[in-house]
Amino acid sequence: MSRLLTDEEITRQLGDLTGWTREGDEIRATYEAPDFSAAIRLVDEVAVEAEDMDHHPDIDIRWRTVTFALSTHSEGGLTQLDVELAHRIAQAASQLGATAGG
Numbered sequence: 001m002s003r004l005l006t007d008e009e010i011t012r013q014l015g016d017l018t019g020w021t022r023e024g025d026e027i028r029a030t031y032e033a034p035d036f037s038a039a040i041r042l043v044d045e046v047a048v049e050a051e052d053m054d055h056h057p058d059i060d061i062r063w064r065t066v067t068f069a070l071s072t073h074s075e076g077g078l079t080q081l082d083v084e085l086a087h088r089i090a091q092a093a094s095q096l097g098a099t100a101g102g
């Protein structure tokens with residue numbers, strides 16, 4: 001169980017994460033991988049992290065562009081779980097040479 005974060009907490013905790021923006025009850029980022037295979041590997045690695053956390057992103061895959069949207073559905077907004085998963089996604093993306101873009 002994780003409580004909803006305040007606006008200030010969200011802003012502060014996303015501060016050092018490139019490409020992540022808040023849109024209402026979600027945080028989102030779009031990554032461009034070197035190729036389609038790397039994009040799928042990124043999704044696969046994120047799946048492992050999501051299962052580890054029992055916290056799951058919405059994922060949109062278009063060729064080598066992958067968009068992740070995070071929200072804690074049970075709480076109806078953003079919690080520490082979303083910030084933690086965003087950091088894990090950023091780490092996986094970095095290791096695969098995927099860069100955060102628009």
Ligand SMILES: C[C@H](O)[C@H](O)[C@H]1CNC2=NC(N)=NC(=O)C2=N1
Pocket residue numbers: 054055056057070071072073074075
């Ligand atoms: C029972 C289990 O913990 C819940 O269904 C989890 C699974 N993954 C989840 N993922 C997300 N993003 N939000 C949730 O509220 C959520 N709930």
